[in-house]
Amino acid sequence: MMATVLRPEALHALPRVAPGSAALAEALVALLEADGIGASIVRDAPAGPWFACPDGVRFRVPGGPALAPERVGDAVALLDRADPLLMRIERALGVTFEPETVDDGEPEPGLILSLAAEDVGVTIAFPLDHRAGPQWEAQARALRPAESQLPLVLRLLVAGPRIGVDEAGALAAGDLVLIGARPGATIEASDGAARTGQLDLFSGSFTLHPEGNPMAADSAAPRDFAVPLTVRLPERATSAASLATLRPGTALPLGPITEGMPVELLVAGRLLARGELVQLGDRFAVLIEERAGIEDVDARPIEVEVDGAEAQA
Known part of the structure; x- marks a missing residue:
């Protein structure tokens, strides 16, 4: 005392x-x-x-x-x-x-x-x-090291397809969720800033979109009662200087994104499943290995799209 x-x-x-x-x-x-x-x-x-x-x-x-x-x-x-x-x-x-x-x-x-x-x-x-x-x-x-050279941890969120609520609920181990080779993506830095752009899964580089451009999902036309899926990749690191110089149209190298990389599948920010990244020709997919347990899911409502408008499930 x-x-x-x-x-x-x-x-x-x-x-x-x-x-x-x-x-x-x-x-x-x-x-x-x-x-x-x-x-x-x-x-x-x-x-x-x-x-x-x-x-x-x-x-x-x-x-x-x-x-x-x-x-x-x-x-x-x-x-x-x-x-x-x-x-x-x-x-x-x-x-x-x-x-x-x-x-x-x-x-x-x-x-x-x-x-x-x-x-x-x-x-x-x-x-x-x-x-x-x-x-x-x-x-x-x-x-x-100068502050500009200190590492920043990046959370990397990749836009997946929109699928029906019933389809999302029925996803199980062994299922594949397709994503494009250059999907929309958001990087969230440990300094609290989030940046939206496009991720090239082949090169591992992130290209910044003009401010305000939302993360586009790799999907066809919106369907009724569809939920957007998001793929969370393992955290990456970059320097504060590299992040500060990122401008619309410029690319930020994030390192190789490899087949077999562990990923998480989210729905409206909630953990839905865990799996690994696989390559299918010129596309990629998430191979689901396990569904999230009930203890992994919080109680926030799932936001779904109904004819372009948002509703609460």
């Missing part, structure tokens, strides 16, 4: 976070982990001596003998032990660690990271005003 009252003296026990360290921490961790170096933030400076560098960076090598300015051999041994990891960190950050002394003093307020790789660990204290800070932050931003 979260406390609703915090006594002032309890604040002294909270971890100390140096103001302004968040951006530097995010940048350094991103750059180091991109190079396969495990990094974690240390809230309090460990007690003991540090190797001190001229640029304000200090580092320690856990384990081994205690450091002292007069024990040069021990210091050299520790540096030799940590050298492979220090070299990787230098390459990742574009800096050079050149310790000029061993200092018992506590590092100035800054960011302390515990780093590990290749069975070696070091603890490094970075000053918040390090001259390379802006460069590190810029390099870390460059590692992140």
Whole structure:
């Protein structure tokens, strides 16, 4: 349970976070982990001596003998032990660690990271005003994909034929529902936008229709008491940039649409059956494998067309 009252003296026990360290921490961790170096933030400076560098960076090598300015051999041994990891960190950050002394003093307020790789660990204290800070932050931003390149998940709905209510109710495993090779289709993106056009099942490309053009069903003239069937294909992914540049008449590649692909047959947005896509010459069809169970169907009424007008079944 979260406390609703915090006594002032309890604040002294909270971890100390140096103001302004968040951006530097995010940048350094991103750059180091991109190079396969495990990094974690240390809230309090460990007690003991540090190797001190001229640029304000200090580092320690856990384990081994205690450091002292007069024990040069021990210091050299520790540096030799940590050298492979220090070299990787230098390459990742574009800096050079050149310790000029061993200092018992506590590092100035800054960011302390515990780093590990290749069975070696070091603890490094970075000053918040390090001259390379802006460069590190810029390099870390460059590692992140631009928002326009982030993937968007697409739901792909293909217009099927209109069939009679009785026919829809009688569909069973083994039945085939024919659809054209280039049916009307709608793509619904994970950003909430829906776009209507035509899907070429042979090439797997979606062509956008002018705005307002409804998804046309692959059917002959409307029949009385007919329900429109829709085929839901597996979800696809594209980039936000590709979707943003889609214009009427232009095509968006969605990847191959193959025979045997699992699909769902919907009626008025409700799951009617599951099956697979099959090719019949220059057309396609849904081979029904199973009807949807009653638990898969919601209670929304089915919309049917009666002489071109909509009615409620």
